[in-house]
C-alpha cells in the first residue's frame with residue numbers, strides 16, 4: 001500500500017524515526033557471525049579473502065569509509081574505499097583475492113553498477129552487494145549479497161538506508177574477523193549484544209530532538225558550517241555535512257579534526273558554527289585540544305558529547321549530551337543527531353526537504 005506520513009511533517013523525519021525498526025529488521029536472526037549471512041557462496045569465498053575494495057557513491061560511500069575502520073581494526077584486512085565514478089575510469093591494480101563490496105540503497109546507481117562490472121572485467125570474482133532492494137541490478141550482478149531491511153526510502157537525503165548499511169558492514173567486519181581468528185567467543189557475544197541493543201540506543205538519541213531543534217534555529221541563519229570528527233567518526237562528520245548541504249543549502253564541509261590546523265582553521269570565525277562529534281574513545285583528549293584551537297579563534301562549537309566525556313557547556317561551547325559511549329558501534333548512534341540537525345535546519349529555512357533542488361533519489365544515468 002501507499003507509504004503514509006503519519007504524524008511526521010516529511011518523509012525524511014519519518015525515516016529518521018524509523019531507524020530503530022529498520023536496524024532491528026536488518027539483524028533479526030544474528031546470534032553468531034556466520035558467512036552464510038552473506039549468501040551460500042560466502043562460505044567458500046570468505047576464507048580466501050586477503051583484502052577489501054569498497055565502491056559506492058554519496059551517502060553509501062560514507063558508510064564504506066566507516067567500514068574501512070572496522071575491517072582493518074576488527075578483521076585485520078587491508079581495505080580501500082573509492083568513489084565509484086573514479087574507480088570505473090582509472091587504471092587500477094586488481095587484487096584477485098580482494099572482496100569487492102558495492103554499497104547502494106537503490107542497487108541501481110549507474111556509477112556504482114558500472115564500477116562493479118569494471119571490477120569483474122578486471123578479474124575480480126569475489127563480489128558482494130550491500131543493498132536495500134532485493135530485486136536490484138546490483139544484487140543480481142554481484143556474486144553475494146546482504147540485504148538491508150530499511151524498507152522504502154522516499155526522502156532524497158538518505159538516513160535509514162545509511163544506518164542499516166553501517167550495521168551490515170559491521171556484521172561483515174565481525175564475520176571476517178571471526179573467520180580470521182581475531183574475534184573470539186567473548187568478543188562475538190559482546191558485539192551481538194550491542195547490535196541487539198542498538199534500536200533502544202537509537203531511541204535515546206532520537207529523544208534529543210527538542211534540544212536539536214533549538215540549535216537548528218541558530219544554524220538556519222548561517223551560510224557555512226564545519227563538521228569535525230576523528231577516526232571512526234570522521235566519516236560521520238562527512239555524512240553530517242552532506243546532509244546539511246543537501247537539504248538546507250548551507251555550505252558545509254567536514255574535516256578530520258587533526259587536519260584543522262592545515263587549512264580550515266583559517267575560516268573559523270564566530271559566523272561559522274563548528275559541529276564536533278565527540279565520542280568518549282581513545283582520541284578524546286586529542287579532540288579536546290582541537291576544540292581548544294577553535295575556541296581560541298572565537299569559533300562557536302556545537303558538540304555532541306558522550307555522557308562520560310566531561311565536556312561541559314560554557315560561552316562559545318554548546319553541548320548536547322549523548323548516551324554513554326557505544327564502543328565500536330558508536331558511529332551508528334552519533335549520526336542520528338546530525339540527521340536531525342540537518343532536517344530541522346532545513347525546515348527552519350523552508351526548503352523542500354524531501355525533494356531538494358537539483359538532486360535525485362537514485363541516479364541511474366551517468
Ligand code: G6P
Nearest residue numbers: 058059060104105106109158360
Ligand atoms: C543519490 C542520492 C543519495 C545517495 C546516492 C547513492 O545521490 O541523492 O542520497 O546516497 O545517490 O545512491 P545509492 O542508491 O547507490 O545508495
